[in-house]
Amino acid sequence: MDLYEHQARELFEEYGILVPRAEVADSAKEARASAARLGGRVVVKAQVKTGGRGKAGGVKFARDPAAAELTARQILGMDIKGHTVHSVMLAQPVDIDSEFYVSYVLDRSQGRFLAIASAEGGMDIEEVAATRPEAVVRMAIDPFEGVPHKKAAGIAAAAGLPASAADTLTALWSVLIREDALLVEVNPLVRTAQGQILALDGKVTLDDNASFRQTRWGAQGPADRHEADELEAAAAAKGLNYVKLDGEVGVIGNGAGLVMSTLDVVAGCGARPANFLDIGGGASAQIMADGLSVILSDPSVTAVFVNVFGGITACDAVADGIVRALESVRLTKPLVVRLDGNNAARGRAILDERAHPLVEQATTMDGAARRAAELAHAA
Template identity: 80%
Template sequence: MDLYEHQARELFAEHGIVVPQAEVTDSAEEAREIARGLGGRVVVKAQVKTGGRGKAGGVRLAADPAAAEAAARRILGMDIKGHTVRTVMLARPVDIAAEFYVSYVLDRAAGTFLAIASAEGGTEIEEVAADRPEAVARIPVDPTEGVTTAKAAQIAEAAGLPPRAVDVLVRLWNVLTREDAVLVEVNPLVRTPHGQIIALDGKVTLDDNARFRRERWGAQEVTHDDPLEAEAAAKGLNYVKLDGEVGVIGNGAGLVMATLDVVAACGARPADFLDIGGGASARTMADGLNVILSDPAVRSVLVNVFGGITACDTVADGIVRALDSVRLTKPLVVRLDGNNAARGRAVLDARAHPLIRQAATMDGAARQAADLALAANPL
């Protein structure tokens, strides 16, 4: 469950992390009054569960209450990467001397947490990591030990963060562990000219298995802005929409994450994260394929399965069943390995669909899917 920025900031403040004073509204007229109460000059920010708001025009600096109302009126109702803006947050501006990036994320494959930090905040961390990977520190965190002051100092030193960020790193870890989160991110974490450390933005993802114990987040708060994510959630799928062109399905979060990396290494962008789980049925496979094929941005689909509890022939049967309910208009590359792999490949061969291709390895499958997605006409 992803929180909105204003909800993440609420958690930060409860754990002693400094955030600018702010209020949320769904009314442009009310935005004027909020700006007046905050001192006139404000930053107006779209509240959507996706990145890239600034580039899309969803973050605007307003010099006075009238400008705040005008900015809110422009932002409310905007579509940002498929997310409709229904509320805006108005916050007091902060004088910035330096910007940093910090996050903690659950690394399911390694069975631990990972601290990711950089002295180059304020931009998309993926761009920094791609252009200058040495500028991004990645420090494993043992969940049994957590982030002590000493560990936080190690993270800060590795990333080039100021000593005053150490306390914030400890408090962010408290947010992660005490709020049952799997991701906590601040971009940017800033240092003011007076040396104060402030979280200007916040992203928190709560563990879905814990969300129903949280009375503070009502049913309205767990709705999905993206219609595909809403459809997937209704079917019980672990699906996150991304910004690429290669649809990805796998069984197991670690395998799916690895598949996303391999697709990116082939020069394409993943369009989603979809984990059908270790014991998925053919119905789950069919539901997942239906969701991905509904995404107009998808130009090819990659199914990468290592059969264990979920046997490969069950996955293949799910693909065939999906084709009975949806017309396949995009190429589908399938890699099956492990339990009943040969039988699964035979099921797909028997269907003999012209858009279904099989590959023997994950790398080979990712390369095919990437090439097909990037081709002028993948069909």
């Protein structure tokens, strides 16, 4: 789970990292009152869980509380990369001398963490990394050794950050470890004209596997529901193992491994999977109907691929499930079904007999994926 900037800021502050004074507001009127409490001149910052807010017009200076109200009115409701702005953070402006980039991220392939740092932080770090990779320093971190002061000083020196940034690097490491984060990123970390090191923006991604012991952000309520994909919420309410993806081919399969390879095969056919959905071993009519209704309600889906390998749950039972699901769900998009394995012939016969005009069968996984991709693109 990603935290909002203001939540990351709150954590940083607790760990002794300097941050600008700030308040959160979800209306323009509140923004005005916050600005007044913060001394008048403020930065108004969209609170959405995506980066690049500055470039999208979601970070703006306001010279007094009246201007903060106006600016907040502009930013609230704005769409930034598909995220609607429901609240803003008002922060005291900082007199920036230079902007740096620092992050810690889990490097799964190495079984370690990686410190990434650059003296050229700010809004264009991706561009710096792409065009001048030598300006971005990466150092492996042994999770058991962590980032004691000496290591932090080494990272700062290698990246060309001021030596005084070392304490911040050590404190950030504590945030990562004690909060069970997979990523902690500060961009920009700044040196002020007065020589102080401050975190002006923060991104923290928590490890969901540790949420049982990190209960603090668990009950976020409505603030978090804004961001949660509505489809995922609907699927979760039905107990489905569903993850929304960006494509146009809806995918249903039995077994996580099969579904993962289905996503690959769909991608291999030049289409993009719209979701991951594992209906597991049961594949009852109810689960099939629930899964179909979630997938069909995704406006980006233009075709659906049901990929089943019958094992303990035989294909005829799955076919029965599909036929009964079609009684309660109105099929509005083409459905390609591939049944293989235990009782595949009987399963296919059941679907042939039902002869739904939008349901097609294919005998192989590759063939079915190609057909689904074709139908998705034709739509």
